[in-house]
Amino acid sequence: MDRYLIDGHKLTYHPDRVAALMAAKDDWEKAKGVYPIYMEVAPVGACNHRCVFCAVDYIGYKTRSLDMALMRERLPEMGRLGVRSIMYAGEGEPLLHKSINELIATTKRAGIDVSLTTNASVLPRGFLDEALPHVSWIKASVNAGTAETYSAIHRTKAAHFDAVIANLTQIVAKRDAAGIDCAIGAQILLLPENAAELRGLAQICRDIGLDYLVIKPYSQHNFSLTKVYEDLSYSSPEEIQARLSDLNTERFQVICRTKTMKKYGEQERHYGRCYSVPFLWGYIMADGTVSGCSAYLLDERFEYGNINEATFQGIWEGEKRRQGFETLKTLDIAGCRRNCRMDEANRYLHALIDEPPPHVNFI
Numbered sequence: 001m002d003r004y005l006i007d008g009h010k011l012t013y014h015p016d017r018v019a020a021l022m023a024a025k026d027d028w029e030k031a032k033g034v035y036p037i038y039m040e041v042a043p044v045g046a047c048n049h050r051c052v053f054c055a056v057d058y059i060g061y062k063t064r065s066l067d068m069a070l071m072r073e074r075l076p077e078m079g080r081l082g083v084r085s086i087m088y089a090g091e092g093e094p095l096l097h098k099s100i101n102e103l104i105a106t107t108k109r110a111g112i113d114v115s116l117t118t119n120a121s122v123l124p125r126g127f128l129d130e131a132l133p134h135v136s137w138i139k140a141s142v143n144a145g146t147a148e149t150y151s152a153i154h155r156t157k158a159a160h161f162d163a164v165i166a167n168l169t170q171i172v173a174k175r176d177a178a179g180i181d182c183a184i185g186a187q188i189l190l191l192p193e194n195a196a197e198l199r200g201l202a203q204i205c206r207d208i209g210l211d212y213l214v215i216k217p218y219s220q221h222n223f224s225l226t227k228v229y230e231d232l233s234y235s236s237p238e239e240i241q242a243r244l245s246d247l248n249t250e251r252f253q254v255i256c257r258t259k260t261m262k263k264y265g266e267q268e269r270h271y272g273r274c275y276s277v278p279f280l281w282g283y284i285m286a287d288g289t290v291s292g293c294s295a296y297l298l299d300e301r302f303e304y305g306n307i308n309e310a311t312f313q314g315i316w317e318g319e320k321r322r323q324g325f326e327t328l329k330t331l332d333i334a335g336c337r338r339n340c341r342m343d344e345a346n347r348y349l350h351a352l353i354d355e356p357p358p359h360v361n362f363i
Contacts (some may be wrong), residue, residue: 002253002255003253004137004183004212004255006212006214006255006257007255007257007258007259007260007344008259008344009344009345009348011280011345011348011349012348014037014084017034017037017082017279017280018349018352020033020034021034021275021279021280021349022352022353024279025353026329028322028325028326031279031325032316032317032321032322032325033317034279034280035081035082035083035316036082036083036279036280036281036282036316037082037083037084037085037280037281038083038084038085038086038087038280038281039078039083039085039086039087039281039282039283039284040086040087040089040090040281040282040283040284040294041066041086041087041088041089041090041283041284042066042088042089042090042091042092042094042283042284042285042286043065043066043088043090043092043094043096043097043100043103043286044063044064044065044066044090044092044093044094044096044097044286045059045060045061045062045063045064045065045090045091045092045285045286045287046061046062046063046064046065046092046093046096047061047091047092047093047096047119048093048096048119048121048122048156049093049119049121049154049155049156049160050154050155050156051141051143051153051154051155052152052153052155052191052226052228053143053153053189053191053218053226053228053229054224054226055219055221055224056090056091056221056224056297057224057225057226058221058223058224058225058298059091059297059298061091061092062091062286062287064286064287065097065098065286066097066103066284066286066288067308068099068102068103070288070307070308071103071106072106074307074311074312075106075107075110075112076109076110077311077312077313078110078112078312079110079111079112080110080111081312081313081316083112084112084113085112085113085114085115085136086107086112086113086114086115087115087116087117088100088103088104088114088115088116088117089116089117089118090283090285090286091285091286091297092286093118093119093121093122094116094117094118095116095118095120095122095123095124095127096122100124100127100131101124101126101127101130101131102130104116104130104131104134104135105130105131105134107134108134108135113136114134114135114136115135115136115137115138115139116135116137116138116139117138117139117140117141118138118139118140118141119140119141119142119154119160119164120138120140120141120142120164120167120168121156121160121163121164121167122167123167123170123171128170128171128174129174132171132174132175132178132180132182133178133180133182135182136181136182136183137182137183137184137185138171138182138183138184138185139185139186139187139214140164140168140184140185140186140187141186141187141188141189142161142164142186142187142188142201142205143188143189143191143194144161144188144193144194144197144201145194145197145198145199145200145201145202145204146161146197146200147159147161147162149193149194149197150164152193153191153193153194165204165208168184168186168208168210169208169209171184172184172208172209172210173209176209183211183212184209184210184211185205185210185211185212185213185214186201186205186210186212186213186214187213187214187215187216188201188213188214188215188216189216189217189218190215190216190217190218190234190240190261191218191229191232192232198215198240198244199243199244199247201213202244202247202254203247205252206247206249206252209251210252211251211252211253212252212253212254212255213252213253213254213255214255214256214257215240215254215255215256215257216257216260217232217234217237217257217260217261217264217339218232218264219264219337219338219339219340220337220338221295221337222295222335222336222337223297223298233264233265234261234262234264234265237256237257237258237261237262238256238258240256240258241254241256241258244256260339263338263339263343264338264339266338268334269333269334269336270347270350271333271346271347271349271350271354272333272350272354273328273329273331273333273350273354274293274328274331274333274336274342274346275345275346275349275350275353276342276345276346276349277292277293277302277324277328277342278292278302278304278321278324278325278328280342280345281341281342282304282316283297284307285297287306287308288306288307288308288309289303289305289306290303290304290305290306290307290312290315290316291303291304292304292321292324292328293340293342294341295336295337295340295341301323301324301327302324302327303320303324304316304318304320304321304324305318305320305321
């Protein structure tokens with residue numbers, strides 16, 4: 001059982017925001033005040049790895065970062081406006097930000113839940129005491145079960161594999177000793193190069209005390225420079241889950257994203273319009289650009305402003321987002337990334353808004 005609903009969505013737990021979206025729909029005056037539940041934020045543009053599958057390689061791993069002084073203003077504002085969670089990840093490695101500990105603590109103080117997706121190869125000084133107590137979950141991208149394969153896929157030193165395991169071990173030990181409520185897991189992007197190492201990695205994750213290992217499918221980003229895996233397919237995901245189920249314990253789960261793997265092979269969308277954008281989520285790049293969708297970074301149609309130049313409210317209720325709102329009404333989503341992050345949410349919203357079943361009032 002996927003207790004974290006990683007292979008699904010959680011919009012059912014936000015009826016207020018869904019109701020606001022449904023009430024707004026095509027009315028900009030109502031839509032402009034519907035703020036994202038969830039944001040992805042890139043603290044830095046730089047990354048110390050060059051993974052062979054990287055979706056955002058086209059951005060160029062630029063050495064830039066969010067200004068901490070500015071974020072002390074923007075984060076409380078975002079919390080007041082209704083942003084409920086931020087995942088620090090993005091086009092770079094978030095733990096490379098020089099003030100990541102303060103950034104995380106400031107986010108939580110603003111009433112916003114915090115998570116991290118990281119390669120976990122670096123552990124900033126003070127992180128365990130200053131940041132970890134404020135984090136809801138950490139997911140480490142560990143895309144192999146041996147140092148040799150890890151080095152080839154992450155295109156980094158083989159020693160980083162041992163460093164990642166050591167860092168995660170430290171994080172788990174601190175979490176358990178201090179009684180911190182933080183789920184700590186890993187994910188592996190299933191590729192031909194690492195398919196034989198799933199069990200080995202799962203055993204490592206279980207033995208060091210992680211809560212889960214997610215096995216997820218590759219998804220081709222439309223703008224990525226890398227095209228090596230664009231024809232990859234997944235034929236029997238249930239077999240993967242079954243083969244590794246003996247490793248599950250009360251504390252540890254192997255979560256194979258079987259639903260997402262099956263959907264990746266679908267040729268047609270099950271809905272004709274994206275309702276998640278520009279309503280329920282958003283993205284802030286390391287240069288401060290606010291975008292409506294991570295699958296369209298650097299596409300001006302989805303860029304609403306920059307937090308270095310305007311308040312978050314001014315951006316979210318501003319003219320560029322209004323233009324983006326109009327764009328989404330007629331956007332042909334057949335050209336969108338397959339299995340985008342909001343796919344399950346969009347399926348749910350489509351069923352509510354466009355194709356409700358008969359007799360919905362007979363509850």
